[in-house]
Amino acid sequence: MSRQRTRNRKPTHPGGILQRQYMEPLGLNITKLSERLGVSRKTLSKIVNERGSITADMALRLSKAFDTTPSLWLNLQQAVDLWEAQQGEEWSEVESLALCPL
Amino acid sequence: MSRQRTRNRKPTHPGGILQRQYMEPLGLNITKLSERLGVSRKTLSKIVNERGSITADMALRLSKAFDTTPSLWLNLQQAVDLWEAQQGEEWSEVESLALCPL
């Protein structure tokens, strides 16, 4: 059975993935990685603790440090952003122009 | 020869695509579409004039109005965000952890 991405399950934050799948296996802490990335410890701490977003600039830095692509990180962040926006209600009241033309 | 996406060419802003490929063919102006989307005319005007970004919430609204997916709009925006971030210089100074371990 294929893996299912459902609307009622929040995607994993890229900060958590960064921590568990990239930093820990390499024995990297926040101080060391922030130095390599060229950002402040506060900035990286917020991301790793899922309290800040991966921006385009940060995605570029991470992609160079870990030999990944910026899109990998941006796609992860986008999934979180979209899931959070879907929790709101107003957007669902918009009606299709095909079904209900002006 | 395949289409080539190069770093020296800015991607088309999703606002321009919205205007030309979605609004104009349907004879939609900013006032009408903003009403359908449930946002202010100012908000939509900034997007259409490529002066504002497509947020996750806006992507959801557009996807419902035009029967597309939110990702279509978010991916377009991401390409612009990434291209603009790449114009900076600091990120390129980050060194790979594989090539240059701590």
Place this chain on the structure above:
DNA sequence: CATAGTGTAACCCAATCGGTTACACCTATC
């Protein structure tokens, strides 16, 4: 000519990103 419609600008508020500074806590060293 008067009115309505349209799109943009100015202003305000809120949220977020990023850095600096400071602090509390932990670890390492002597």
Place this chain on the structure above:
DNA sequence: GATAGGTGTAACCGATTGGGTTACACTATG
């Protein structure tokens, strides 16, 4: 055991951006 250094987080600040409201200039319509 005391001290110094390292670590991670919080508070504050500045800048930017998103969104709405109000106002204005311009255009279209009757």
